[in-house]
Amino acid sequence: MTKEKVRNHCNSCGHNTWHDVEGMHSYTHNPDEYHCMVEHAVVKCRGCDLVSFRKVVHEYDAAYPTDDGEWKVPLTVDIFPKQDKGNLDTRYLPDIVDRIYEETCNAYRDGARTLSGIGFRATIEAICNDQEIKGKELSTRINNLASKGLISKKDSIRLHSIRFLGNDAAHDIKTPSRKSLDAALIIVEHLITTVYILDKESKGKLDEIIQKFEKFEDLLTNKLDGYNSGDEFPLQKYLGKDIRLLSGSIKSVESKLDEKIGKGEFKLLSFGKKAKYLDSSDELRHYVVA
Template structure:
């Protein structure tokens, strides 16, 4: 026997699919004593992903209207689907536990349409990130600015985070319920923050070339390059680094001055000072280093 089907949004695969009706109970309120509506309680199975859901469909007879074009009465229908559609798509082992917990609880509040709690929770997630990253400041406004100053996010991202701060403050102090559209935008901004601070670092580490801003990281790169050179080889630093010279952030001269100070103090002994001369037609004379 072929099962009856209805079109409905699936909260699992997020598609507007056909659903098979596995079970149905219908009832109608008494128009003489109650608000007149019809209610269908249905168990439905998505024909795409086969997710089984409960659907409550309400036919609102009180606001039915006549459609002159089709010569028929139109009754507005509203649906409630359970389980609710999941909000918050990020799953990462790199999240600290407290950040992960606040984020997931906030997304659950949003999914369950507890919009005030969700607004407060999104703000609290930013606080949790600041705590984890040791961002200083008495007020969240200062800490958000310091996230940008520390280079973890851009200034434009910081301006967007202030919007979530406003939303959370209004929900907590003024008991102002955020709109669904506002929370949807806030979640996108929040997940961008989490992706930038935690996920991108984890996913790119060791897979992509990274800009070197820390002197200790430069020393690590130099050590790798020197391992491939024979003792007694004499070359200028840009030649030793080769293509990886482009990874150095800022002035290579400042890096070289710091390196020279360590060599002079015999705190870095893998190379020593060599001659100063032009290298393969360079415009300026370059300090060479001898591999030890």
């Protein structure tokens, strides 16, 4: 006997798939009270065999005619376990941010939309607290997240939208729409990813711009291991392709390096001649390997 099939969200596959109906029970409410039919079904995904519970309410009293001359009966579908909300790996998050984010996602998953709106706003507050962002009002703290360089100006504009959403939920008891909360979740997860996850995941795997002179010293020291004592070249030769990692002008880096060599604080190089190198248009400072 061929089993009945339905389109149903699968938490394992992450999208709607065909499900076999393994068993079903239905009943109809008293039409004199509210005419509707409720179906309970056990369904199994045809893709991964995950079993879930499906409840469908056919609301006959809310039926309405369509342009095709047919009656449309609204359906309310609930799936259990409910669809997970929030997919971030939270291992890099501080406890306070992890806790607020998880509680908010759980509230959203369980349909507590007003609490979810408040929770997304609270998640931003928690991040500001963890990052020691100053400001009496959240509006100021969001702007300071951008001025501190943790997020972009465009990101801060999006966070203000979540601030509005959270304020409306908390002060006006205004329930956000599902679409608003879906957008808020994306924005908050982008914030968390930017502040906590990207640097941890990319460290050691991708080339990074060098912003501190100490990091430049480490790079130069490693590069000099490939040269012999007495070799004399400009800094560009020693650095090679990795010169692109310098933040700002190489002249400012050279100036700082010259200062440290002059004070005897960087002893791997000494001053050499100043001359053109290969086809350079200008004379370049050369350095002699110690």
